[in-house]
Amino acid sequence: MKRIGNALGMTALAAVLCLVFAATPSFTQGNKIVVDGSTTVGPIAKAFAEYFMAKNPGVNITVSESGSGNGAKSLINGTCDVASMSRFMKDEEFKAAVAKGVLPVGVVVAIDGLAIVVHPSSPVQGLTIAQIRDIYTGKITNWKQVGGPNVAIVVISRDTNSGTYESFETLVMNKQKIADKAEYVGSSGAIRARVQSTPAAIGYVGLGFVDKTIKAIKVDGVAPDNATVTSGEYPVARPLFMFTNGVPKMGSKLYSFLNLFLTQKGQQIVEEIGFVPVTKY
Amino acid sequence: MREQLLISEGARRFKRLGAFFGHSLLTGVASSSIIAILFIFYFIMRDALPFFRIEGVKEFFSSAHWYPSREDAEFGALAIFVGSGLVTLGASIVAVPLGVLAAVCLSDILPFSVRQVAKPVIEMLAAIPSVVYGFFALAVFAPLLQTKGGSVLAIGAWIVLAPLALVSIAVASDVVASRSPVRARAAARVVAAALMGSAAVFALIALGGFLSRLPVSTGTNAFNVSVILGIMALPTIVSVSEDSLNAVGRELREGSYALGATRAETLLKVVIPAAGSGILAAVILGVMRAVGETMVVWMASGNAARIPSPWFNLLEPVRTLTATIAGDMGEADQVTGSARYHVLFAMALCLLAFAFVMNVVSEYAVRRSRRKGR
Numbered sequence: 029m030k031r032i033g034n035a036l037g038m039t040a041l042a043a044v045l046c047l048v049f050a051a052t053p054s055f056t057q058g059n060k061i062v063v064d065g066s067t068t069v070g071p072i073a074k075a076f077a078e079y080f081m082a083k084n085p086g087v088n089i090t091v092s093e094s095g096s097g098n099g100a101k102s103l104i105n106g107t108c109d110v111a112s113m114s115r116f117m118k119d120e121e122f123k124a125a126v127a128k129g130v131l132p133v134g135v136v137v138a139i140d141g142l143a144i145v146v147h148p149s150s151p152v153q154g155l156t157i158a159q160i161r162d163i164y165t166g167k168i169t170n171w172k173q174v175g176g177p178n179v180a181i182v183v184i185s186r187d188t189n190s191g192t193y194e195s196f197e198t199l200v201m202n203k204q205k206i207a208d209k210a211e212y213v214g215s216s217g218a219i220r221a222r223v224q225s226t227p228a229a230i231g232y233v234g235l236g237f238v239d240k241t242i243k244a245i246k247v248d249g250v251a252p253d254n255a256t257v258t259s260g261e262y263p264v265a266r267p268l269f270m271f272t273n274g275v276p277k278m279g280s281k282l283y284s285f286l287n288l289f290l291t292q293k294g295q296q297i298v299e300e301i302g303f304v305p306v307t308k309y
Numbered sequence: 310m311r312e313q314l315l316i317s318e319g320a321r322r323f324k325r326l327g328a329f330f331g332h333s334l335l336t337g338v339a340s341s342s343i344i345a346i347l348f349i350f351y352f353i354m355r356d357a358l359p360f361f362r363i364e365g366v367k368e369f370f371s372s373a374h375w376y377p378s379r380e381d382a383e384f385g386a387l388a389i390f391v392g393s394g395l396v397t398l399g400a401s402i403v404a405v406p407l408g409v410l411a412a413v414c415l416s417d418i419l420p421f422s423v424r425q426v427a428k429p430v431i432e433m434l435a436a437i438p439s440v441v442y443g444f445f446a447l448a449v450f451a452p453l454l455q456t457k458g459g460s461v462l463a464i465g466a467w468i469v470l471a472p473l474a475l476v477s478i479a480v481a482s483d484v485v486a487s488r489s490p491v492r493a494r495a496a497a498r499v500v501a502a503a504l505m506g507s508a509a510v511f512a513l514i515a516l517g518g519f520l521s522r523l524p525v526s527t528g529t530n531a532f533n534v535s536v537i538l539g540i541m542a543l544p545t546i547v548s549v550s551e552d553s554l555n556a557v558g559r560e561l562r563e564g565s566y567a568l569g570a571t572r573a574e575t576l577l578k579v580v581i582p583a584a585g586s587g588i589l590a591a592v593i594l595g596v597m598r599a600v601g602e603t604m605v606v607w608m609a610s611g612n613a614a615r616i617p618s619p620w621f622n623l624l625e626p627v628r629t630l631t632a633t634i635a636g637d638m639g640e641a642d643q644v645t646g647s648a649r650y651h652v653l654f655a656m657a658l659c660l661l662a663f664a665f666v667m668n669v670v671s672e673y674a675v676r677r678s679r680r681k682g683r
Binding site for chain 2: 180229
């Protein structure tokens with residue numbers, strides 16, 4: 029026992045000494061960009077990062093998707109360079125940022141239409157904003173009330189933690205409460221999975237998540253596509269942001285990464301993954 | 310010899326210093342988990358108590374209105390408590406009878422070679438990451454429930470209830486036989502078993518018919534999660550109960566056989582009572598697994614903060630404490646949120662208190678069984 033104790037003690041002393049020497053800082057700066065935030069903006073950030081890293085070898089970009097709120101939090105705490113957000117920063121977040129010496133600057137990198145999605149077999153072709161709101165508040169509970177079959181509506185929402193939820197709440201709910209029977213899921217992919225397997229379901233996802241397995245219905249008579257979203261006809265649309273701490277130094281890697289959305293290639297990428305470019309090219 | 314005794318004062322001091330360091334290091338390692346628990350309690354309390362100071366206690370425990378993200382936020386967590394309780398109850402209904410019966414089979418009924426294969430395989434269930442279970446629940450089980458909901462329920466009822474019925478009929482007919490006159494004992498046992506057996510089969514068929522007509526509107530509900538959590542709790546229950554059944558020892562079993570008891574009598578009246586506290590501990594451990602599981606419930610319980618009507622309706626979506634903490638933590642951060650952030654810690658405190666009580670109970674049960682064993 030005693031001998032083991034001795035040996036361990038020596039090892040511990042040695043380890044402490046090693047740590048002291050190893051702790052001498054050695055940072056590599058400028059070539060690492062950390063992006064954190066919205067799961068909706070995530071695909072854009074990832075595609076941008078892939079393209080940017082291929083063009084600029086030696087630059088390392090990591091993209092996390094932990095929700096808009098978490099993105100803002102990371103930017104405020106200095107743990108990320110770019111906060112991707114599907115909503116604008118809130119008052120409190122700005123206050124918290126300024127208090128910590130962080131000055132958030134946002135750019136709109138793309139526009140996202142929120143598609144209201146149902147099962148492909150549903151005969152319902154379109155709803156008004158008021159009808160959608162009534163479905164989510166629980167005033168309308170059966171598909172036959174809006175021209176569908178006689179089945180109870182399964183209402184699916186994103187979790188309150190997501191930027192998509194907050195956009196839906198602002199764009200559709202008009203300060204009314206979502207019914208307590210609504211189901212909450214943790215990602216846009218999960219909404220798609222639930223809607224494509226549930227004939228009576230209704231949900232909402234970003235335009236980029238719509239594929240053949242789910243049906244995006246018309247809202248107020250307008251089908252969601254690039255033209256109707258950019259023209260402002262489609263009512264459930266919102267800008268997507270990237271926030272940085274101040275305007276990045278011109279010529280820095282961060283600066284050119286952030287402005288990628290202005291280039292033709294950037295706009296193509298945005299369009300390829302199903303979002304709407306900010307400008308027409 | 311002489312040379313060894315001639316150690317300089319400096320070297321001795323150095324050696325003593327080494328010993329001191331070594332001992333404190335070992336003490337530190339040994340008590341690290343205790344310190345961790347104390348820290349967990351301290352930090353959760355520190356962030357939970359402000360919630361009760363801001364919002365009071367009454368709404369949290371008595372209201373079912375959960376709207377934490379609104380400006381006029383409401384923090385009624387009653388529906389979430391009910392959801393956690395319901396899911397745990399469902400998981401225990403699935404896992405406890407199956408798990409204990411499986412343990413009994415493995416330890417006393419099936420041949421040793423089967424046990425050698427089956428036990429590691431069952432324990433492997435515990436090694437599957439919970440997100441895999443969650444994905445299965447969301448992508449496979451939920452659609453299956455929606456399309457073939459009723460029949461899945463009926464099959465589930467058969468799987469859980471049939472073995473239970475079998476065992477209880479065996480016990481009951483044993484009791485009937487022992488109360489009837491000696492000459493008619495064998496006949497009484499057969500008659501009682503046949504009567505109760507057919508009654509049970511009829512009851513099960515009727516129940517199956519009733520269940521298979523139930524409409525399942527959404528597949529992500531309390532039932533789905535209960536089944537998956539039950540499967541996740543199984544390995545713990547089977548493994549720990551089997552260990553305690555094994556620990557009963559050969560002597561008790563042989564003594565029972567020597568007194569003329571049958572295998573069923575030995576099992577039910579000697580082995581299982583002797584291992585009772587161990588089985589209780591196994592059940593509590595399994596239930597704790599179900600209470601604390603997060604990923605599966607977050608993915609597949611539907612997360613609707615509403616008390617099902619009637620309250621035991623497993624076919625409605627529910628929201629649990631763990632899923633709420635996991636799902637709401639991102640937006641409700643320290644920097645921006647106040648009550649919305651602290652309410653999650655209040656929930657964590659409730660979970661921790663529950664886990665603590667359950668652990669104390671199981672510890673007490675295990676200790677009592679040890680004393681009895683001596």
